[in-house]
Amino acid sequence: MRLFHTSDWHLGQNLHGQERDFEHACFLDWLLSQLKQHSPDVLLIAGDIFDTVNPPLRAQERLYDFIINAHEQNPDLTIVMIAGNHDSGSRIELPAPLMRRLRTHALGRVLWLDDGQLDVERLLIALPDKTGAVAGWCLALPFLRPAEVTGALLGDDYLKGIGQVHERLIAAANAKRQPGQALVAISHAHMAGGSVSEDSERSLIIGNAEALPASLFDASVSYVALGHLHKPQRVNGEERLRYCGSPIPLSFSEISYQHQILDVQLEGATLVSVESRLIPRAVHLQRLDAAPLAEILQQLAQLPDVDLLADTQRQPWLEVRVRLDEPQPDLRQQVENALLGKAVRLVRIAAEYAGSGARQEHGEEPLIELDQLTPQELFSRAWQESYGSDVDEQTLKDFAVLLHDVQHEEQLP
Numbered sequence: 001m002r003l004f005h006t007s008d009w010h011l012g013q014n015l016h017g018q019e020r021d022f023e024h025a026c027f028l029d030w031l032l033s034q035l036k037q038h039s040p041d042v043l044l045i046a047g048d049i050f051d052t053v054n055p056p057l058r059a060q061e062r063l064y065d066f067i068i069n070a071h072e073q074n075p076d077l078t079i080v081m082i083a084g085n086h087d088s089g090s091r092i093e094l095p096a097p098l099m100r101r102l103r104t105h106a107l108g109r110v111l112w113l114d115d116g117q118l119d120v121e122r123l124l125i126a127l128p129d130k131t132g133a134v135a136g137w138c139l140a141l142p143f144l145r146p147a148e149v150t151g152a153l154l155g156d157d158y159l160k161g162i163g164q165v166h167e168r169l170i171a172a173a174n175a176k177r178q179p180g181q182a183l184v185a186i187s188h189a190h191m192a193g194g195s196v197s198e199d200s201e202r203s204l205i206i207g208n209a210e211a212l213p214a215s216l217f218d219a220s221v222s223y224v225a226l227g228h229l230h231k232p233q234r235v236n237g238e239e240r241l242r243y244c245g246s247p248i249p250l251s252f253s254e255i256s257y258q259h260q261i262l263d264v265q266l267e268g269a270t271l272v273s274v275e276s277r278l279i280p281r282a283v284h285l286q287r288l289d290a291a292p293l294a295e296i297l298q299q300l301a302q303l304p305d306v307d308l309l310a311d312t313q314r315q316p317w318l319e320v321r322v323r324l325d326e327p328q329p330d331l332r333q334q335v336e337n338a339l340l341g342k343a344v345r346l347v348r349i350a351a352e353y354a355g356s357g358a359r360q361e362h363g364e365e366p367l368i369e370l371d372q373l374t375p376q377e378l379f380s381r382a383w384q385e386s387y388g389s390d391v392d393e394q395t396l397k398d399f400a401v402l403l404h405d406v407q408h409e410e411q412l413p
Helices: 021-038 057-073 089-093 096-102 158-176 293-301 331-338 375-387 393-407
Strands: 002-006 042-046 078-082 104-107 124-128 134-141 182-188 223-227 233-235 238-243 260-267 270-278 285-292 317-324 345-353
Touching: 002 021, 002 223, 021 057, 021 260, 042 182, 042 223, 057 078, 057 096, 078 124, 078 134, 078 182, 089 104, 096 104, 104 134, 124 158, 134 158, 158 182, 223 260, 238 270, 285 293, 293 317, 293 331, 317 331, 331 345, 375 393
Parallel strands: 002 042, 042 078, 078 104, 134 182, 182 223, 223 238, 285 317, 317 345
Antiparallel strands: 002 260, 124 134, 233 238, 260 270
């Protein structure tokens, strides 16, 4: 059995106000070409399909057009996709009855039966090979929200609830499988030991408290297709525990990432190989590192001029970092004037002041932009300013739950 592992498409994402639809369209066209060329049995999409719980209509059209095109091109292809923490589980599942006709399975939530047992049947998906025989089973684990794995019958421990879901689902899968059939898990989670991006992935709960141990997936699971972390990586060096990463750089901290999908080969229940297939970058991200304004203006003057015959949609996105001794009211105007006729698209100017040096010695804090801080960091700073002490861990966890509820209060389309 052959699988393609993808994740974190973030359809509908914008970069400091600039739409990324062209880049996503290029990725999906490339993915269709890879499906046609290599004919895998299964395509796995491990969450964060959309960038927000209420994605723009164009982003939804991109997803459903892709599914239709993939099915028409590869009618034997099975697609399994799960909701991530950026997605609305209800929205992902809403068209599920229609998508099943296209051999596409969409899982957004875990459900519990009246007797308190996990509804495992909806989370176990048969994976047929090209002959139609069941070659394996997919254990679909969408992002597990606290409300789904805690409560009167489950207790209040979030991580313990997650552990119970994994334990029950793996046990049910092992009871269902036949000799020679592989178990493949698809999950959207932060695994302990995973390397996060500087400013891309939204914290799932708080700090590293949400990081899950790799031991949740015992040796009976041949491959675990993970989503959430945007950097391609193995978890704890295990070949079977993989993040494939995002298909495009979602922030300037991801400029150096080798964006890819993973081509997974299994023989029976044995993992044979995992091969990276690098995704061409349709639009490059370019960053000028912090330097004095005069030096930055010189660097901008050396950028290539506009080619009137070139596609403007492929012009790089540009972030400029400027080191200043004092505020420059006309900073943006100077930068924009220097970029006239240049083949780049400015999306951000970040001014860094000399507060980390001499000014800080006199008790002044360096200027920090709000968009560089997470809500948790802002809350911690506000607490420190109001009460003169660090916020305690329990209060941070309570804040994280409230934040989570606010971010996902509009689950239905």
